[in-house]
Amino acid sequence: MRGAWGRALAGVPAALVLFGSALAAPEPAAHDYVIKDFRFGSGESLPELKIHYYTLGTPKTDAAGKVTNAVLILHGTGGTGRQFLSPQFADVLFVPGGLLDPAKYFIVLPDGIGHGGSSKPSDGLRTKFPKYDYADMIAAHHALVADGLKVDRLRLLMGTSMGCMHGFMWAETWPQSSKAFMPLACLPVEIAGRNRLWRKMAIDAVKADPAWNGGDYASAPVQGLRTAQDLLILVGASPLPMQNQLPTREAVDAWIGPELARRMAPADANDLIYQLDASRTYDPSKNLAKISAPVTWVNSADDFINPPELGIAEREARRLKTAKFVLIPASAETHGHGTHTWAALWQGELAALLKRSE
Secondary structure: OOHHHHHOOOOOOHHHHOOOOOOOOOOOEEEEEEEEEEEOOOOOEEEEEEEEEEEEOOOOEOOOOOEOOEEEEEOOOOOOHHHHHOHHHHHHHOOOOOOOOOOOOEEEEEOOOOOOOOOOHHHOOHHHOOOOOHHHHHHHHHHHHHHHOOOOOEOEEEEEOHHHHHHHHHHHHOOOOEOOEEEEOOOOOOOOHHHHHHHHHHHHHHHHOHHHHHHOOOOOOHHHHHHHHHHHHHHHOOHHHHHHHOOOHHHHHHHHHHHHHHHHOOOOHHHHHHHHHHHHHOOHHHHHHHOOOOEEEEEEOOOOOOOHHHOHHHHHHOOOOOEEEEEEOOOOOOOHHHHHHOHHHOHHHHHHHHHHOO
């Protein structure tokens, strides 16, 4: 790494600058938090809303009994809290001596509404499940943190993709609830243009499959799900690393079958529709001036979902008085939209954010 981006890694232990570490992150503890009579923005409600989450480390309190070391990390669309245990993330940040060492921090990794082990349509309600949106999702996470874990103020809130968008919304809604925010791979504006288009195309593909049957399917709508997963593969990819990984026609043809099968195996059609449609009301652009805590916002130049040529990030970053915006240059080491999970590429920025928000 050279130039300004190389300088961004200054101060990070050399052993942790590599793509991974010789050390492995510990296994997290799994928990469930149940919110009684949860009210959704649509006016719908559930008598019990379950939020599944994982934790690493233990809470530490100050003289007043306030938790001081809680870190909340929010996942992207279709993900879960466990995704942050991948080596490219956990074995860089969660290891002994890492920037988010569980010996120092109490790390909380929740599954959002509609995802993982949290309440979701596939639990049984199918399309009768409340039509949740991002505001509902952050309200549930806030209830987990404030009421369930008794954390008044986070040390850090980090989010990737959808979690990045949730981070902007959270920072506006509860400006004093975290000492620092690190949104990764998103834009703080209404989802429109190509970003809305591919989401709608994926939703429409599932609904157009006769097997979907209005959401009351006897067997999975495989054709619709295949098209939706094809789109998800493309929008998350980056040309250069994919060209290097799949340099021949034979390599591509051999890769796509197993990869598509791997993605489709756990997929539920209604869950996927809800996950993609939850972004429909997202638009934090009107209230960015409410954000008062230090923010480091990181995007990557090869992100199909948040393309830098739109110029949106630079425009909106100028409205954030406490924010630093970083655009990671495209290279053979970046991973398109998924660059957000390769912590070695941006951990220098995290180190700087933790320092300036002490």
